[in-house]
Amino acid sequence: MNYRHVFHAGNFADVVKHTILTRILTYLMRKDAPFRVIDTHAGVGLYDLKGPAAAKTGEWVDGIGRLMGRKLPDDATALLAPYLDAIRAQNTDGNLRFYPGSPLITRTLLRPQDRLMALELHPQDVDILRENFAGDFQVRVTHVDGWQALGTHLPPKEKRGLVLIDPPFEERGEFARMVESLIKAHKRWPGGLYALWYPIKDPEDVADFVDMLAESGISKILRLELKIRAASLPPRLHGTGMIIVNPPFVLEEEMRVLMPLLAEVLSDEQRGSWKVDWIAGE
Numbered sequence: 001m002n003y004r005h006v007f008h009a010g011n012f013a014d015v016v017k018h019t020i021l022t023r024i025l026t027y028l029m030r031k032d033a034p035f036r037v038i039d040t041h042a043g044v045g046l047y048d049l050k051g052p053a054a055a056k057t058g059e060w061v062d063g064i065g066r067l068m069g070r071k072l073p074d075d076a077t078a079l080l081a082p083y084l085d086a087i088r089a090q091n092t093d094g095n096l097r098f099y100p101g102s103p104l105i106t107r108t109l110l111r112p113q114d115r116l117m118a119l120e121l122h123p124q125d126v127d128i129l130r131e132n133f134a135g136d137f138q139v140r141v142t143h144v145d146g147w148q149a150l151g152t153h154l155p156p157k158e159k160r161g162l163v164l165i166d167p168p169f170e171e172r173g174e175f176a177r178m179v180e181s182l183i184k185a186h187k188r189w190p191g192g193l194y195a196l197w198y199p200i201k202d203p204e205d206v207a208d209f210v211d212m213l214a215e216s217g218i219s220k221i222l223r224l225e226l227k228i229r230a231a232s233l234p235p236r237l238h239g240t241g242m243i244i245v246n247p248p249f250v251l252e253e254e255m256r257v258l259m260p261l262l263a264e265v266l267s268d269e270q271r272g273s274w275k276v277d278w279i280a281g282e
Helices: 014-027 052-057 072-089 101-107 121-131 174-188 203-214 252-267
Strands: 036-039 046-048 098-100 116-120 138-142 162-165 193-200 221-227 239-245 274-280
Touching: 014 072, 014 101, 014 162, 014 193, 014 221, 014 239, 014 252, 014 274, 036 101, 046 052, 052 072, 052 138, 072 098, 072 101, 098 101, 101 116, 162 174, 174 193, 174 203, 193 203, 203 221, 203 274, 221 252, 252 274
Parallel strands: 036 116, 036 162, 116 138, 162 193
Antiparallel strands: 046 098, 193 239, 221 239, 221 274
């Protein structure tokens, strides 16, 4: 499965992933102390939903296209505000055309004391990423393999922050690689927040991934999953998940508010389902 960001910008998985990202960042902002975000597979930062790549799939129509402008309950509106405001900031004319990826969403929420490290290996993507953040002293863009960087960039000097791991799943064995990389990173920085995105396509692969996490020895692991349709044969993408290590204490409660709503809005014919549970810990 090739999940390069540009082909899937703004789809249902992005909506869930970036909603969770903004809730974590909002929590980190509760303290004045600076924090750092390390985005290991940053992409280009900003996507034109009318451009040839995004238009080829049109996945955003059933993702952010369904959520923007929808009347939502007050509690959900407040929780989604940081995410939707970051999108509106890129579409000042009120029309939905540009979708910010995780580094630009993160940058929208950073305070002057906070920093972002945006890592990207793809040579064309990293050039575009650099252009999108040119002159921004709070953002450091690096052309590097994000997996390898987990061993050299941790812990950050701020001692607070988030590591976002959002690989394209271009190669077999990515689930095992994520767990191995997480274990190594966690040993270097056990107090850090980690968010790992994964596609739900083959249920057996996901079950094996969860088993590996449960056996990792890491003590606090929260799982958040949303499925927009039932699994099928041959396997196709039917859900999205995030693993959060050392999650904010408010995140579980917040996602129990948001996940049912997102499952309703984003699923095919309201056949969605969601899961918020602990693989290890609470």
